[in-house]
Amino acid sequence: MSDQSLELKGSLFPLSVLSCTDLSISSLQRQLQQKLAQAPAFFYQAPIVLNVTDIAQAPDFNAIKQLFTELNLVLVGVCGANNIIKQQAQQAGLAALQLSKDSKTAKAVEAVTATDSGNTNRQTTVVTNNVAVAMDSKIIEQTVRSGQQVYAKGTDLVVKGTVGAGAEVIADGNIHIYGTLRGKAIAGAAGDSSKRIFCYNLQAELVSIAGNYWLSESLQGSFWGKPSCIKLQDDQLVLAELV
Known part of the structure; x- marks a missing residue:
């Protein structure tokens, strides 16, 4: 045996x-x-x-x-x-x-994943043979405060409040923030480059999609403080107006 x-x-x-x-x-x-x-x-x-x-x-x-x-x-x-x-x-x-x-x-920097309890883990890329599985979005009703980490595994993350400076919101899917994004937002954490970040007031410390990231100084342009969408295009992060 x-x-x-x-x-x-x-x-x-x-x-x-x-x-x-x-x-x-x-x-x-x-x-x-x-x-x-x-x-x-x-x-x-x-x-x-x-x-x-x-x-x-x-x-x-x-x-x-x-x-x-x-x-x-x-x-x-x-x-x-x-x-x-x-x-x-x-x-x-x-x-x-x-x-x-x-x-x-x-060359992109790896996205960090975290459990709600604050324990960080490196996310394994999972090959699913192109089978799409629909899952309900994870919804956070309140503000995500400094030091807090929220991870939506295998789905989208919706935050109805603000993501404070020093806070992290992470999702394998898209991220929707209906308040101000002041902390870090990491979408496509499992490697899906089609995912996006949407927020109503962009003041982020860091945004990342599928490992490609920008820090605050790269974001402080015409979209700073405005409703914005962050996506990947030709392996580069781009900003667009949220309409």
């Missing part, structure tokens, strides 16, 4: 891919610290794959791993490596991954 206590399966997980032409420790540390300061909770313990396609010589992977640990990031492996760089990465305990054909999507 075979032992069924151990099972090894292949699965798909959305990962953040970091592309940087200068992998010296000083330069990498400076740039990462600047990026992490913009949204520290969003990147905390995020799994990262290092894209070394444009790197001619192997960097010090052990030093880079140590830097990532100090910054509360998890360096999983490398992609786009030639044979020499691949071997040195593997000697440092890193995985060598195949670079996705859709490199634009691969």
Whole structure:
């Protein structure tokens, strides 16, 4: 009788891919610290794959791993490596991954999912053989306050109040906010790039669809403070008037 206590399966997980032409420790540390300061909770313990396609010589992977640990990031492996760089990465305990054909999507930062109790988890991408399953939307009647996290698994999320600064609303489907969006909104958390974010007053700290994200400074244009729709078009986030 075979032992069924151990099972090894292949699965798909959305990962953040970091592309940087200068992998010296000083330069990498400076740039990462600047990026992490913009949204520290969003990147905390995020799994990262290092894209070394444009790197001619192997960097010090052990030093880079140590830097990532100090910054509360998890360096999983490398992609786009030639044979020499691949071997040195593997000697440092890193995985060598195949670079996705859709490199634009691969470079997007992973969306974080969270349970209502505040426990964060990385969302597994699920292949459903194109079978659509209709589910009722998750509806939040009140304001989502700072420090709170709401996750609508497998469905849309409707918030009738405001999403306060420091709050996070996350959905595998679309997000509808009938008040002001001041915190973070993450739609398409399971990887569906067709999902959208709708809000009646855009003042967000961060918006993300299927791992593609914008921080506040990228949003402060003609749609700031107005009814807006955020969607993906040609692998880029775009803003449109909510009509």
